Amino acid sequence: MPVWAVIVIVMVVALVSAGAGGAVGGLIAVDNAAPEQPSPTLNNEVPSGTPSRPPDTIAGVAQRVSPSVVSIQGSGPQSSGNGSGFVIENDYVLTNNHVAAALEGQGIEVVYSDGHTTTAGVVGAAPSSDLAVLQVRDPIDVTPLAFGDSDQATVGDTVIAIGAPLGLEGTVTTGIISAVNRPVTVGESGEETYINAVQTDAAVNPGNSGGPLVDDQGRVIGVNSAIATMGGLSGEQTGSIGLGFAIPSTQAERVAQQLIETGEAPHAVIGAILDIRYQEQGALIIDDESVGRPVVPNGPADEAGLEPGDVIVEFDGTSVRDSTQLVTLIRNKAPGDRVEITYERGGEEQQTTMTLGSSE
Numbered sequence: 561m562p563v564w565a566v567i568v569i570v571m572v573v574a575l576v577s578a579g580a581g582g583a584v585g586g587l588i589a590v591d592n593a594a595p596e597q598p599s600p601t602l603n604n605e606v607p608s609g610t611p612s613r614p615p616d617t618i619a620g621v622a623q624r625v626s627p628s629v630v631s632i633q634g635s636g637p638q639s640s641g642n643g644s645g646f647v648i649e650n651d652y653v654l655t656n657n658h659v660a661a662a663l664e665g666q667g668i669e670v671v672y673s674d675g676h677t678t679t680a681g682v683v684g685a686a687p688s689s690d691l692a693v694l695q696v697r698d699p700i701d702v703t704p705l706a707f708g709d710s711d712q713a714t715v716g717d718t719v720i721a722i723g724a725p726l727g728l729e730g731t732v733t734t735g736i737i738s739a740v741n742r743p744v745t746v747g748e749s750g751e752e753t754y755i756n757a758v759q760t761d762a763a764v765n766p767g768n769s770g771g772p773l774v775d776d777q778g779r780v781i782g783v784n785s786a787i788a789t790m791g792g793l794s795g796e797q798t799g800s801i802g803l804g805f806a807i808p809s810t811q812a813e814r815v816a817q818q819l820i821e822t823g824e825a826p827h828a829v830i831g832a833i834l835d836i837r838y839q840e841q842g843a844l845i846i847d848d849e850s851v852g853r854p855v856v857p858n859g860p861a862d863e864a865g866l867e868p869g870d871v872i873v874e875f876d877g878t879s880v881r882d883s884t885q886l887v888t889l890i891r892n893k894a895p896g897d898r899v900e901i902t903y904e905r906g907g908e909e910q911q912t913t914m915t916l917g918s919s920e
Contacts, residue, residue: 723771782806831859
């Protein structure tokens with residue numbers, strides 16, 4: 561099969577048994593400066609009867625992280641589908657929104673690595689970030705996993721994925737970070753999730769959704785959410801081809817805390833309509849009032865001096881390839897963040913500072 565034929569049928573799907581189709585764009589922006597981060601305290605005991613391994617090995621990290629990783633499934637007699645999650649605080653578990661949304665109607669069960677099973681309820685969900693927080697009703701005492709700094713992750717770093725692919729709980733796979741800041745869009749039209757993803761070649765499959773992608777110190781670098789697949793017949797199960805995508809930990813930690821505190825996590829917006837048909841470099845603010853006001857009056861873009869027809873070519877230091885990538889960069893920020901914008905107007909580049917707005 562020629563290379564071009566392979567490319568056109570690659571698609572991105574959410575890591576759940578009934579995943580949704582999507583599309584993927586690409587841009588690598590690597591930060592090679594990686595200052596030391598404090599190692600987390602992993603107090604989970606090695607399971608009884610298991611040969612202990614040093615904590616600085618992959619086996620050692622997996623042994624100490626796995627008790628804090630759970631399998632998530634429906635509790636009804638006709639339940640189907642599964643996902644993963646991990647303990648982040650007391651009786652709170654973080655997972656993907658597409659896992660929680662698929663199982664909530666059946667009743668949700670959480671299964672710990674030792675087999676302990678309990679029900680759980682959804683505390684809050686953020687579909688735009690594909691994250692949800694569950695509250696476990698009968699938790700056991702495990703160490704919450706610590707978040708690392710995904711902004712300091714770089715291509716080539718060792719990572720470990722832990723979860724329940726295809727219902728096989730406690731599965732551990734390893735690989736490297738293949739790319740960072742990878743723009744990925746998952747979901748059906750009108751219900752898309754935009755991820756400025758950490759890409760990995762660690763094998764992840766349907767059921768890994770919501771499970772942690774940890775570094776070699778056991779810190780959570782990302783939340784596994786989607787894979788690229790060569791496609792198949794409608795409804796056909798898809799598998800790993802070494803292209804997995806995780807929600808970066810900096811975004812996941814912020815959204816999780818918002819969900820615990822308020823049950824909601826509004827995403828950042830710029831208050832302008834982008835033209836997805838634009839084929840040149842950058843993201844064009846549509847210049848057509850038939851779709852409504854292209855720039856929201858008194859919104860972030862308006863306050864920053866942007867106008868219909870402007871082309872945003874750089875966002876907070878990152879070159880913008882197209883509108884999809886710009887949306888992923890915006891969603892990776894929080895409402896109220898101040899960012900530097902470079903845009904083109906009449907063939908000339910200009911700079912401005914924008915304070916991002918909120919979707920709510």
